[in-house]
Amino acid sequence: MANPPTLRSPDLLLLALTGLLCAAGLVAIAGATSSMPHLESLWKTQLKWMGLGVVGIIVVAVIDYRHLLKYAFLFYGVVLGAAILSEVLAGLHRGQRALLPILGHEVQTAEPLKLATILALAALLYPRAGSIRSLRDMDIPLVLAAVPTAVVLKQGDLGTALVFFPICFAMLYTAGMHGVYLLFFFSPLAALMAFLPGPQWPFVFAVFLLFLLFVMRDRQIPWLDRIVFLAGNVGAYIMAPIVWNHLEDYRKARLLVFVNPAFDASGAGYHLSQSLIAIGSGGLLGKGWKQGTQGGLQFLPEPWTDFIFANWAEEWGFAGAAVLLGLFLLFLWRVLAIGAGSRDIRGALIAAGVSTLFAVHLLIAVGMTIRLMPITGIPLLLISYGGSSLITALAAVGFVLNAGMRRDKSIP
C-alpha cells in the first residue's frame, strides 16, 4: 500500500521571489521602452503573458509531478518534433525559423524544448541515479541533450543552444556522477588555448593534458573514459581553428570584440561599448526609472530584451543591480533548497535542472553586458520581454513548486 504523499502548500518564499522578479521585469520593460512611444504598452503585453503563465503554474502544480514525469518523454518528443517541423517549414516556404504558428501566435519552439529536456532527463536519470559510473552510463542522457542542441543550432540560436549541456551536466552530477567528469565536460574550453598567441601555449596545453591524467587517477574512472577525454581535448584543440573559419562573420566579430572592444567600434563593438557605458554611467544609484539615456536614446539595442540588464543597471545603479542579482541568487537557492528537501531524487533532479536553466540564462544575459561573456542573444528569464520564455520559465517554477508541495520533510 503506498503512502499517500503529503500535499503541502506551495512554497511561499519561492512564489514571492518569483513574483518579485516578474514585477522587476515589468518595471524594467517599462523603463526600457519609455522613450519609444510605439512600444509603451510592451509591459502590458508582458503582464498578459504573465497571467497566462500563472495559469500554467497552477495547472502544472496541481498534478503530482511524479505522475507528470511519466509523460516526459512524450512531451520531449512532441516539442522536439515541433522544432524540427518548424525548421522544415522554414526551409520549404520561407516561414520564420524557430517559430510555429499556434493558435494565431508565433511560438518559439526552442523555449518549451528546454523544459522538456529537463523533464525527460529527470525521468531518465531517476532509475539510474547512483549508478552512473562511466561514460557508457551517460550515453542516453548526453544524447538527450545533444539533439536539442543540434536542432537549436540549426535554427541559428547559439545562445539557447548553450543551455542544454550545462543542464544535463548539473542533473548528471546530482544523480551521482563523479565530480571529476564535470571537469572533463568543461575542459574542451581549453581548446581556446589553440587561439592564444605565443609559443608557450602548446606547451601549456600539454601540461594541461598531464593534469587531466593526474586528476583521472581515481581507479573508479574507467580507462576508456580517460582515453576518450584526452582524445576529446586534443581533438578540440586541433579542430578549433577549423571551426573558427567556418563561423559566420558576425559571430567572429562578437568574439573578437569580447577580447578587445576597440576592435570594431562601430559594429559589433558598438553594442558592447554602449552596454558598458550604460552600466558604468549608472553609478551607485542609477539615473532613475525611465531616465536611462543609453537605452532611452536608442544607443542600447533592444533594451527590453537582450540588453535589459544593462538598462536596469543604468536606471537603478549598482544598488539596483545588486538587488536584482541578489533576488536571483535567493531564487536559485530556494529552488535548490526545495530540491534538497524533495521526497525523492526526481525532485532534486528537477531542481538541479531548473536552477541551472535560470543560472545559464543569467550568466549569459548579464555576463555579456559587462563583458564577462561574448555577446550572445538570450533572454534574462522572468525579466526580458517575451511571452514564450516567460511562460516556459514560469512553468519551470511550477514544476519546482510541484516537487516542493509533495515533499515529505522540511526544506533545509
Next chain:
Amino acid sequence: MNEIPRQAPGSIQNLRTADESGGPRSMRAPMAEKRLARIGAVLALMVAVFLLRLWTLQLKQTEHYADLARENFTRRVRVPAMRGAILDRHGIRLADNRPAYNVTIKRGSGRKAYRQFVEQCEILARHLGRDPEAFVERAKLQLPDRFRDVLVAEDIPWELMLALEERRLELKGVQVVVSPRRVYPYGSTASHLVGYMNEVSRTELEQRQDYQPGDRIGRAGIENSYESDLRGREGEETIIVSAHEVQRDSISRLEPVPGHDVRLTLDSELQASVAEIIEGSPGAVIVMDPRDGAILAMVSYPSYNPDRLGVGHGFINRAVAGVYPPGSVYKILTTAAILEERVVSARTEHFCPGYYGRSRKGCWIWDKRKYPNSPRGHGSLDLHGAFQRSCDVYFYKTGEAMGIQKLHDWAVRFGFGAPTGIDIPGERLKLGNPPDVALTQLQPGEILNASIGQGTVTTTPLQIACMTAAIANDGVLMRPRLGDAILSATGDVVRMIAPEGRDVGLSRSTLDTVQESMYRVVNVLRGTGRTSEIAGLDVCGKTGSAQHEFAHLPTHAWFTCYAPRKNPEVVVVVLLEKAGHGGSHAGPVARKVLLKWQERFQHGESADVAKS
C-alpha cells in the same frame, strides 16, 4: 515482502519509495543534497564575480563611463557669428551679409527613408529647374557622411523658399536653413580695398586654433587685415541627439558675439567716380588726405568682382603693389635732397644744352622726333625753372654733385625702400631701391638715372602719394590708412584707428621752395602740368613720363599733386601704364579727380571738418 519500509528521516539517502506504477525501486542517490548545495555554491560564486565586475564598472569607473555617455548623446553644434560689415566714411555698406537660404534634407535609415529622400530631391530639382537625375546623383554623394544633413541646394530664390515653407508638412525632413552670405554691393569698384573671402587652408588651420575646417577667412583687402575684428566669436549649442542623430533638445547655448563693423576713410561715391574716370586705362589713382593719411579713394584698373571670383584677372592692386619707375615725379625727392644738402639754393642756375656729361646723356627735350618745335636744350634755368619744366640735365648735374649716398639717405627718409604701412595687405617693396643694397651699389653713371627717377629706381604709386603728402603737410610722412574706426554692431565706437606720422626733417626753406616749384608746374606758363590747373583751387603738382624698361614702348604717365596750396587737404596721384606723357595724359585725369573731390569734399556731403 511487499512491505514498504517507512521513510527514514533525514536526507534522501537510502530512500525507498514506491511510485504509482508499482514496485519498489531502490534509489541510491549519493548525497544529492550535498551536490545540490555544491551547485548552489558555484552559482553564488558566479553572482559574486558579477557583483565584483559591476562594482568596478559602476563605482570605480563610473566617471569614465559617465563621460562617455555624455559624449554619446550630446553634440556640440557651432553657432556661427554674424560677420561685421565694412562701411565707407558715411556708413554705406561695402561688404555686408545677407541671408542665403539653403535646403537640407534630413537623412534617415532604411529603404523607405531612401526612397523618400530621392523623391524629395526630384521635387526640389523640378522647382529649381534642374535635371532631376543629375540633382539626385549629386545629392547622393553626401550620403556617406552619416552625421550631417544632406545639403541639396544653396542660396535658393526667395519665392522658392516660401513655396517650400508652404509645403513643409508634406516634405518631411526637408529643411530650409538660413545662413549668412557675404555680399559686396559695390562690386568691382572697391574690390581691391575691401577684399574677398574664401575657405581657410590646412596650414592656416594648424596655426590658428580658433578656426574650423570649412570656415571662411578674409583673403585680401580689409576683409583680411581686419579679420579678427570682423569675425566676432562664434557661439556653441549643446544638444541631445539620439542614436540616429535626430536632434532632440538643446541643453545649453552660448550666444555668438557678432563681429565688429569696420568704418573706412573711403568715400564710395568718390571711389565710384574715380573708377569711372580711369575706366579702360590700366593704372592706379590714389586720393589721400595729407593731414592724417586717410585714403579717400584708391582705384586700380583692371579690377575684379568679388561676388564672382575666379573669373578674369585684375587681382593686383596697382596702387600698392604696382611697381614702376617714377620718372620725373621722383624729382620732388631729388629737389628736396639737393636743397637740404645745400648743393643748390632756389636761385642756383645751371645750363641745359640738352645733354650732359661725357656720355652725352640726353635731356628729354633733346628728342627731336617728339618735340620738333622745341629748342635742343632748356638753356639756363634756376631750380624753380628746372623743376617746373622738368629739365633732366639740371638734376643730372646736381644729383651727381650730391652723390648717390645722400640721395639714398633722403629716399629712405621719404619712405622709399620700405612699405608705407597701409592697412591692407599686398604692398610690394620697390625693386631696385631696397634700403640696404640700393643706390649705393650703383655704378657711378647710374646716379644720373637715379636722380631723375629712372634706371633701377622703382616705386609704387602709394609711395609717391606719401612723398607728396609729406611735402604738402610741411614735412610729416604720414602712414596711409583705410581703416577709420572699429564699430560695434550697435554703432558705438570700439576703437579709433589713429593717424601716425614721422618727421622727414625738412627745413622751412626747402619746403617753401619745393611747394613753390610744384605750384608753378601747374599754374605758371611753361609748366608741364598745366593740364591740371583748376581755377580757384591752387593745385601744386609734378608730372612724370617714366621710360618703360623696354624703351620702345610708351612711357608710363605720372602725375602727382596736392591742393589747395594753403592748408592742403588732398593729394592725388595718377599713374597710367604706357599711356605716354604725364602732363598730357595723367594730368587731365588728375584734374577730373580733383573736380570730383571738390564736389564731394568742399561743397558736398563730405564737407565736414572734423573726421573723428
